[in-house]
Amino acid sequence: xxxxxxxxxxxxxxxxxxxxxxxxxxxxxxxxxxxxxxxxxxxxxxxxxxxxxxxxxxxxxxxxxxxxxxxxxxxxxxxxxxxxxxxxxxxxxxxxxxxxxxxxxxxxxxxxxxxxxxxxxxxxxxxxxxxxxxxxxxxxxxxxxxxxxxxxxxxxxxxxxxxxxxxxxxxxxxxxxxxxxxxxxxxxxxxxxxxxxxxxxxxxxxxxxxxxxxxxxxxxxxxxxxxxxxxxxxxxxxxxxxxxxxxxxxxxxxxxxxxxxxxxxxxxxxxxxxxxxxxxxxxxxxxxxxxxxxxxxxxxxxxxxxxxxxxxxxxxxxxxxxxxxxx
Amino acid sequence: xxxxxxxxxxxxxxxxxxxxxxxxxxxxxxxxxxxxxxxxxxxxxxxxxxxxxxxxxxxxxxxxxxxxxxxxxxxxxxxxxxxxxxxxxxxxxxxxxxxxxxxxxxxxxxxxxxxxxxxxxxxxxxxxxxxxxxxxxxxxxxxxxxxxxxxxxxxxxxxxxxxxxxxxxxxxxxxxxxxxxxxxxxxxxxxxxxxxxxxxxxxxxxxxxxxxxxxxxxxxxxxxxxxxxxxxxxxxxxxxxxxxxxxxxxxxxxxxxxxxxxxxxxxxxxxxxxxxxxxxxxxxxxxxxxxxxxxxxxxxxxxxxxxxxxxxxxxxxxxxxxxxxxxxxxxxx
Numbered sequence: 001x002x003x004x005x006x007x008x009x010x011x012x013x014x015x016x017x018x019x020x021x022x023x024x025x026x027x028x029x030x031x032x033x034x035x036x037x038x039x040x041x042x043x044x045x046x047x048x049x050x051x052x053x054x055x056x057x058x059x060x061x062x063x064x065x066x067x068x069x070x071x072x073x074x075x076x077x078x079x080x081x082x083x084x085x086x087x088x089x090x091x092x093x094x095x096x097x098x099x100x101x102x103x104x105x106x107x108x109x110x111x112x113x114x115x116x117x118x119x120x121x122x123x124x125x126x127x128x129x130x131x132x133x134x135x136x137x138x139x140x141x142x143x144x145x146x147x148x149x150x151x152x153x154x155x156x157x158x159x160x161x162x163x164x165x166x167x168x169x170x171x172x173x174x175x176x177x178x179x180x181x182x183x184x185x186x187x188x189x190x191x192x193x194x195x196x197x198x199x200x201x202x203x204x205x206x207x208x209x210x211x212x213x214x215x216x217x218x219x220x221x222x223x224x225x226x227x228x229x230x231x232x233x234x235x236x237x238x239x240x241x242x243x244x245x246x247x248x249x250x251x252x253x254x255x256x257x258x259x260x261x262x263x264x265x266x267x268x269x270x271x272x273x274x275x276x277x278x279x280x281x282x283x284x285x286x287x288x289x290x291x292x293x294x295x296x297x298x299x300x301x302x303x304x305x306x307x308x309x310x311x312x313x314x315x316x317x318x319x320x321x322x323x324x325x326x327x
Numbered sequence: 328x329x330x331x332x333x334x335x336x337x338x339x340x341x342x343x344x345x346x347x348x349x350x351x352x353x354x355x356x357x358x359x360x361x362x363x364x365x366x367x368x369x370x371x372x373x374x375x376x377x378x379x380x381x382x383x384x385x386x387x388x389x390x391x392x393x394x395x396x397x398x399x400x401x402x403x404x405x406x407x408x409x410x411x412x413x414x415x416x417x418x419x420x421x422x423x424x425x426x427x428x429x430x431x432x433x434x435x436x437x438x439x440x441x442x443x444x445x446x447x448x449x450x451x452x453x454x455x456x457x458x459x460x461x462x463x464x465x466x467x468x469x470x471x472x473x474x475x476x477x478x479x480x481x482x483x484x485x486x487x488x489x490x491x492x493x494x495x496x497x498x499x500x501x502x503x504x505x506x507x508x509x510x511x512x513x514x515x516x517x518x519x520x521x522x523x524x525x526x527x528x529x530x531x532x533x534x535x536x537x538x539x540x541x542x543x544x545x546x547x548x549x550x551x552x553x554x555x556x557x558x559x560x561x562x563x564x565x566x567x568x569x570x571x572x573x574x575x576x577x578x579x580x581x582x583x584x585x586x587x588x589x590x591x592x593x594x595x596x597x598x599x600x601x602x603x604x605x606x607x608x609x610x611x612x613x614x615x616x617x618x619x620x621x622x623x624x625x626x627x628x629x630x631x632x633x634x635x636x637x638x639x640x641x642x643x644x645x646x647x648x649x650x651x652x653x654x655x656x657x658x659x660x
Contacts, residue, residue, distance in 0.1 A: 043512035158601050188375035188539065189583040190598045197597055215512065218542075218585025245588065259517035261542040263569055263584045268546060269524055272517030276482050 002075055003031035004209050005055065005177055011066025012050050012059060021064075022280040025050050026233040034176065035207040037200070039220040039241075041256075042230035045277045051230070052179045052213045054079075056094045057086040073177075091122045095170035099182040101162035105154040111165045112138075112150025118172035137168040142198055160191035167198065174206070181213040196223060217256055221245060229253050232278060232288035235307060239315035249310050249317035252289045287320070295321040329402035330363040331533050332387065332501055337361070337396035339382050343606075354606045356382040358557035359396075366500060369527065369534040371548030371565065373541055373580070377602055378554040380537045384503040387535065388420055389413065400501070418448050421499040425506035427490035431478040437464075437489055438474030444497040463492040467522060484515035491522065501533045508543060520546050541584050545569055553577045556613035557605055563640025573642040575620045578652040596652060612644070620644070620651040 012025035025047040032038050042048045053059050055071055057078070071079040078089055090096075098104060106114055115137055116130045125133070131150075138146035141164040154162055163183060170178055180199060184192035200223055203210050212224060220227055220241065227244045229237045229252065237250040248254045255273035275292045278284065284291055290300040299320050307318040320326050337360045340353035357379040364370045374380040386393045389405055398405050400416060408416060424430050431440050442460045445451055451459050461471035467488040478486060487507060494502055504523065508516040524547060526532060538544050544551060545565060552562040553574065561574040572578045582596040600617050609615050611628045618627065626645055637647040 043514060160601055188601075189541075190375065190579055191601060192585075193583040193595070193597050216585060217513075217587045221585065221587050256513060257587060259513045260587050261517070261520065261540070261546045262586065263542040263545055263581065264586065264588075267548075267565065269521050270517035270546065272521065273514035274518075276484055276515050277512065 001033075004034045004036075004074060005032040005211075006070075006072040007031070007051075007055070008070040008072070009066065009068045010051060010054060010071070011069050012047070012054055013064050013066065014062055016281065019281070024233050024280045025054070028230075028233075028235055030228055030235065030238065032177065032209050032211060034209055035203065036225050037203055037210045037212060037223060039212045039214060039224035039227045040230060041214055041217055041220060041227055043215055043256075043277050045232075045279065046230040047233040047280075048213050048230050049181055052096065052181050052211060055177075055179060055211070056090045056096050057081065057083075058090075058096065088122070091118070091173045091175075093175055094177045094179065095173070095175040096179040096181065097163070097166045097170050097183050099185045101159070101166040102154060104166060105162060107154055109153075110151050111154060111157070112152075115150070115165070115169050115172055118169045122173050133172075134168075137171055138165075140171070140202070141165075141168045142194070143168075158191075159187050160194060163187065163195055164198070167195075167202070171202065171206070175208065177209045177211065178202075179211045179213070182215070183212075184219065185215070192219070217260060229256075232283050233280065234288065234318065236289065236319070237315075237317040238307075239312070243312060243315050249315070249322040250289075250319050251293050251295050251321070253317075255292070287318070295319070297321060297326045299326055329399065331366045331368075331401060332364040332535070333397075333399040333402075334363070334383075334387060335361050335397040335399075337383065337386060337398065338394045339379070339386050339391065340394045352606050354604075355557050355608060356605055357386065357393075358605075358608070360554075360557075360559055362552055362559070362562060364501070364533050364535060366533055367527070367531040368550070369536055369548050371544035371551040372535060372537045372554060373539065373544050373551060374554035375539055375602060377556075377605060379557040379605070380554050381505050383554070384422065384505050384535055384537050388417065388422055388503060390422075415448075418444070418497045419499050420501045420503070421494035421497065422503040422505060423487075423490050423494050423507045425510050427478075427483075427486040430490060431486065431493075433478055436475055436477060437481075440478070441474070441489065441493045441496055444493065448497055450497065459496070460492075463496055464489075466495070466526070467492045468518075482515075483511050484518060487511065487519050488522065491519075491526070495526065495530070498530075499532070501535070503535045503537065505537045506539070507536075509538060509540065516543070523547060541569065541580060553580065556602055556608055558613060558643065559634060559641075560614065560643045561640060562634065567639045571638065572652075573637050573640060573647040573650065574614075574644050575618050575651045576614045578650075579619075582652070614644075618651075620646055620649075622646040622649055622651075 008029050010028040013021040013023050016022045028051055040048045065079055069079055070077045112134045115134045119130055119133055134150055135146040143149050143164055184195050224241045226240050228235050231252045237253050258271035273292050286302045287300040287305050290296045305318045305320045307316045309316045337357055339357040340355055342353050343351040360383055372380045385391045387398050438460045441463055442456045445456050460474050464471045469488050508519050536547050548565045551565045551568040552559045555576050561577045572581055579596045579598045598617050611630055612632055615627045632643045632645045634641040634643045
């Protein structure tokens with residue numbers, strides 16, 4: 001069966017003055033099945049947000065897709081659709097939510113009306129029916145007193161409540177894929193837990209696929225089906241969640257795990273990765289992680305390691321040393 | 328001997344401004360907080376946004392004037408000091424912020440920012456400031472040559488190191504760290520946590536480490552205080568508070584910390600609702616509206632529980648003898 005979303009050789013470039021164009025997303029390929037929750041993990045500047053934005057055609061001005069890049073949704077390549085055709089996909093098939101819901105909500109419009117707009121944008125629905133659906137959506141995302149809350153303005157709501165409103169808007173046209181870019185990063189931990197539970201419930205009840213973009217490996221455990229780890233514009237490792245956590249192969253993934261402060265481990269010194277993520281105008285040749293890597297050999301500094309399976313066919317890692325291919 | 332820092336019943340209320348809201352109830356940001364910090368000790372202050380944890384830090388340093396309460400440093404009540412004595416005492420109490428960029432002057436070189444305190448307090452002869460700044464930059468893991476560069480040239484982690492060097496320049500005994508690593512990527516966050524640990528050891532520093540992330544606090548704190556809606560609901564030895572919390576809120580907070588371990592089947596308590604507004608706190612226990620304790624009753628709705636010794640820590644809950652999380656597998660939503 002073909003996957004719901006199939007991203008092939010995604011390359012995003014930006015013109016960079018007279019210098020060579022920047023390539024913040026470089027040769028990224030992955031697929032998502034219907035109803036699957038896939039996490040895209042990496043630190044800031046790794047290209048994960050641009051990867052997410054490119055799927056519903058929301059890349060910023062000036063960004064260009066590579067000539068061989070394809071984004072197939074249900075078998076149709078949507079990478080080069082006109083803006084008008086893309087808008088159809090965005091509403092009905094693919095929805096996206098962001099870290100800061102305030103930036104996407106209209107401050108002078110009642111939230112119920114905004115959800116109503118999302119419903120009527122793609123289909124003719126009678127007014128009374130719109131109101132009924134708005135209240136049903138608000139209830140579905142766990143908002144008590146849906147009728148009352150529908151009349152609120154965004155500024156009257158807490159951060160967690162606003163994120164629920166954004167999710168309700170995203171659900172309005174019953175998308176098959178929801179892209180959630182750091183949806184809980186700005187929220188308190190107890191509210192973060194609520195929103196993650198909600199996303200998980202919706203995925204199951206609606207059989208909706210979710211691409212969860214996050215810097216936090218901790219929220220991925222026990223929730224995602226698969227994890228993609230991005231570093232400096234490329235996917236360096238991907239695997240089903242359990243094998244990735246039990247046996248990370250790429251030294252960057254291992255470094256991330258060692259860096260995370262854990263509540264259930266002894267207190268004291270952590271084992272960080274040295275240095276920081278390089279900027280797209282200073283990406284090292286060969287393996288882009290090599291300047292921060294304790295495993296590196298001569299080859300890593302010149303040749304880019306391919307993303308190929310090591311032990312399990314569904315668990316590739318782009319590392320010469322992990323692949324045992326250092327000659 | 329008196330403790331290095333002693334906070335007694337600290338209260339900070341903010342009156343909403345404007346003549347239309349003059350009769351509005353005050354925002355009770357901090358509503359009676361007490362604790363001590365010994366020399367070389369780290370107290371972790373944990374809470375969600377709006378819990379009042381940053382306000383506590385700012386009021387201890389008298390960057391704001393408390394509404395009520397006493398803050399003693401080295402045994403001396405800060406409110407009793409003349410402005411001049413307060414200035415010299417403040418040298419020994421410093422602060423490191425979440426956003427180091429906001430506290431560094433973009434038009435001054437890193438060297439000038441780090442050396443500013445040395446100059447103001449005349450700690451070293453003018454001719455030696457450059458050499459001292461170089462030493463400080465090295466101590467926080469930066470190249471001494473960075474002194475001639477400007478803040479915008481640095482990454483978030485490097486800026487935080489600059490902010491730490493600036494705080495250390497005046498040789499403090501006590502540093503308030505207000506969410507110092509929460510804006511940093513995980514790999515860099517771990518570097519800065521290690522740096523703070525090393526500096527504490529080398530200089531016998533005391534920290535008030537304010538953060539929303541319990542796992543981060545766990546790495547540094549000897550003791551932990553958990554704040555909710557302007558009050559401390561639980562305080563004790565760090566291991567006790569995390570491994571055997573007695574307040575239902577602490578239990579929920581511990582269970583909400585994401586664990587990078589898919590095998591971990593910890594009891595996940597998902598709290599219903601969000602914290603109430605500090606302008607209209609519940610009359611009884613501040614946590615009562617969200618509490619899932621099976622013994623919760625009318626007493627919780629009317630009588631605010633004070634901190635009292637239960638097991639090995641102090642807890643503000645009428646029913647802390649019964650561990651709520653053991654009795655409920657999932658919290659009602």
